[in-house]
Amino acid sequence: MCQSSEELSQLIEKALPITNQGKLATYIPALSNANKNDLSIAVLDLHGNCFFAGNYKKLFTLQSISKILTLAYCLCEIGFEKVFEKVGMEPTGDPFNSIVKLELLDTKKPLNPMINAGALAVTSLLVGKNKELKWEGFVQFVRRLANNDTITYNEEVAFSEFETAFLNRAFCYFLKEHGLYDGDVEELLELYTRQCAIEVNCLDLARIGAVFANNGKDPFTGMEIIPMNVTRICNTFMVTCGMYNASGEFAIKVGIPAKSGVSGGILGVVPNRYGIGVYGPALDEKGNSIGGWKLLELMNRKYNLSIF
């Protein structure tokens, strides 16, 4: 059982050297300007204790971590059936930005909501009369999860991602081609790049994780924020597809529901115990935080976090 921030600092020290072996994401300036040796963590247990180490208040963008939040939101708003009309449930050995299976499989549905094509399909389900209302609904949801009303997206990051999101536009048109989306592609892309550009720190992520760890209930008040069945579905996807095409290895080596992003963030969920937020922008070759992964491996060894 994690008892002090000091313990976390020691683990960070052990994990830190591996960050030299990672690489920063380079496709937008906001990511390529990060500090490769940053590594920080926050852990929130379900009794309200919070431990942290490193520069845990530093803001970073959610990137792919947002995929699990949009999924959770859409499951809450429109339900299981409608979401899974548009996206499958199967892990895939392909990279997150692969289009191959979209063509080769008989069903043209993206395989799961954690790859880009699938996440776009889910984002297309955001409800609201117009773009701003869709956005408002979603960002409020994220604020409730994080218990932080100041959360918003970084306009500069969103804009630079929007400008260069050619592959994601290709996915959107693939979805249109196969009848999985019939709205405006540029609006969808704007919502998608905004959600990726939401800024949080490790504390925010730990708090979000704690809600998922607590079956959807606020860990302090016990009030339901999201239904239990939604957290179970999300936790399952985080296990089978949360860490890109290294999810299987992460399940073996760490064994907790987790979702990473190319900003270097990792949202971790230890059911009935902890929410975890990690930040370490140096990435391994599959796009996961190399230091964050190491840190979670060390934590699992010390605190036996695995659900398996």
Added chain:
Amino acid sequence: MCQSSEELSQLIEKALPITNQGKLATYIPALSNANKNDLSIAVLDLHGNCFFAGNYKKLFTLQSISKILTLAYCLCEIGFEKVFEKVGMEPTGDPFNSIVKLELLDTKKPLNPMINAGALAVTSLLVGKNKELKWEGFVQFVRRLANNDTITYNEEVAFSEFETAFLNRAFCYFLKEHGLYDGDVEELLELYTRQCAIEVNCLDLARIGAVFANNGKDPFTGMEIIPMNVTRICNTFMVTCGMYNASGEFAIKVGIPAKSGVSGGILGVVPNRYGIGVYGPALDEKGNSIGGWKLLELMNRKYNLSIF
């Protein structure tokens, strides 16, 4: 040696029954409303004799036949090197609308200019200060080839293709993602769908084919319309990739440079002998005119057209 239109009529009669086994293209009304049992042909020899049969003056849209004309035009205007920086030269066993190889191959260049992605890359090379000037240059080129100043595109067809060209938009963004195009996607799509919607009849195609058969020279005046090396490159691509992913079989069974379109048109080139235009909108399962293919097979048997 084809000596009379009567001979062609007899061949059409023999080929006609197979049109019942084909299917019309259905993705736009203009194609799905065609008459499945139409089958017509025009043959122009290099002495200026012209033979024809069936409803050879009926207009139809070029569709994929335009791909070889855009290639010829761009080779004329900007040259071999610049064209093949953007597109490869290899046939592919995949369907014309496959995206798989774009992702899997190390080079992200479309494999050849006869598949959609490759044709879009070539169309992106049209020269002109703006969209209309690019278009004007190309359509004038087609008119010169066909010796027909009235050739233009069908706006309704172009519009309905433009509206539903989601997969082609996906290809465009794939090209952008990989640095193969940096212009406006909607402009490119508009030029592309216009070129597909150019209306011709069998006579026009036969005349265009005769230019390719005559090493680029006008078969009547002997004046050069396109350089010989351009016709050779185009004739080669028509052999290796002109009939979608049945090109290899067509090369074996008929053996002439030919390019087909889903409208049911086929442009045929018998080097140093004939230009051929065929129209038969019933398609086989790979998208080639089923009656047109049969007709060309019968012609090859009778007149020994194959270059092999």
Added chain:
Amino acid sequence: MCQSSEELSQLIEKALPITNQGKLATYIPALSNANKNDLSIAVLDLHGNCFFAGNYKKLFTLQSISKILTLAYCLCEIGFEKVFEKVGMEPTGDPFNSIVKLELLDTKKPLNPMINAGALAVTSLLVGKNKELKWEGFVQFVRRLANNDTITYNEEVAFSEFETAFLNRAFCYFLKEHGLYDGDVEELLELYTRQCAIEVNCLDLARIGAVFANNGKDPFTGMEIIPMNVTRICNTFMVTCGMYNASGEFAIKVGIPAKSGVSGGILGVVPNRYGIGVYGPALDEKGNSIGGWKLLELMNRKYNLSIF
């Protein structure tokens, strides 16, 4: 909490109609001669209580269920490092008998031990001075797990699978090509087809599952049969890849470690609670027992089995 066999009988009655929608495996007579409407189950809790319904003593062959047992055995015998030199840890959206990724991925290692190519790689690691000693070691392991000394393989089934295992031979030679196996292919195939042909009944499977549910300890005596870390690895693979390319959906809808075979068997593990053995030879289109899946879904709804 499951309290009586009667409850299980009722669930079977509810699940039974769906077996009419399934199909028997047809590639060998032993499978195609099964009774499509068979559906049976045995559940063993960790206090030694056993519940059952249907024809739970009927013997069937393990088929792909053997994959998880070979993995467990090899992890016990030669350890984590050596096993995962030969096989990866990632789920794949492809069918169990797909060879595509073996070629396309840079690493030629089969993606995981639950697809055929990966299972062959694991079987190639069986230790023993000769084929019979390798076999003896493995079958004794299975007998210990099932606490049933009479377990053996069906020679006729093994032989007919061996005779027709052309695709598996292709996989073996692929492994050889890429330096992942350097022994005799026919020997490997014989061991593989024997392991697939091991005959068990639902009680045997329930007992095996109870060992995995009990962290590797005998549920009656508490003695360790396999180390806890091996059961954790196996349970993880059963979640991420145990139900062919429907594993992701099963994780969402049922949420327990499980491994199925085309004989219609399913091994289920409810950690710290139950081992489950199911038999229902009518298969869905991905190769899982259609009745068995339904039954486990109903059980999850009633007893809340999911680990998520």
Added chain:
Amino acid sequence: MCQSSEELSQLIEKALPITNQGKLATYIPALSNANKNDLSIAVLDLHGNCFFAGNYKKLFTLQSISKILTLAYCLCEIGFEKVFEKVGMEPTGDPFNSIVKLELLDTKKPLNPMINAGALAVTSLLVGKNKELKWEGFVQFVRRLANNDTITYNEEVAFSEFETAFLNRAFCYFLKEHGLYDGDVEELLELYTRQCAIEVNCLDLARIGAVFANNGKDPFTGMEIIPMNVTRICNTFMVTCGMYNASGEFAIKVGIPAKSGVSGGILGVVPNRYGIGVYGPALDEKGNSIGGWKLLELMNRKYNLSIF
């Protein structure tokens, strides 16, 4: 028109430097021990004039060049229909040793007879009561084509290829799996590796090419060795698929039917004019003789060989 061996020597001198950029095949000693800077040629015209340059009497193994000879032989012996029941006619953008399309396409037939899987399918059609009679028939055919009774295969090369032909064994079992072959795999492999190990020199290849250039007739006696329609089919395949997955580029840049092998040999056919044999063991990255390709490009520029 090539008039003297001196001209060929000059072309070789021009082409020679590029051999430094190539690499020898390394998978068997016989190939890896070749001299990287070897480059030689023989040209036989249809009047019986022969020109040559470089070490044109040096023996090398046919390797993939044999594929076109087996095809020709089987077309002669069992006819068009039976051959193309087992193999398709389409070029493919994939490498010669790719298995991907065998799985992904609905028809499991290898795409064409020039890729390994397709060549194995063709070799499986050799007629004869036993392996030695099958072999005898084929090698006699090659001797007739080359007008050289001493032609035989190199046993050491055949043996070392046989021993390491794991991928080809995988292809054979794939064929068996899909009902395209039902004989003994080891026998098929032995015939296949023998045919690859047939030793020829440039003169032999030039003579074989001259038969194909002369519509199947002996260029000296005018007697038919193979029917004209067989040479036409073979010439077509050499154009669409003869130079591995650079066939399209070769058709554009050289434009003659040709088949290469990883030994560095190229069989060239200039219809109605020449047979060509080239040897240059340094290969480009697609497996074609880098010096041989260059040499043929230079010859085309000088003598205008292209059929297009």
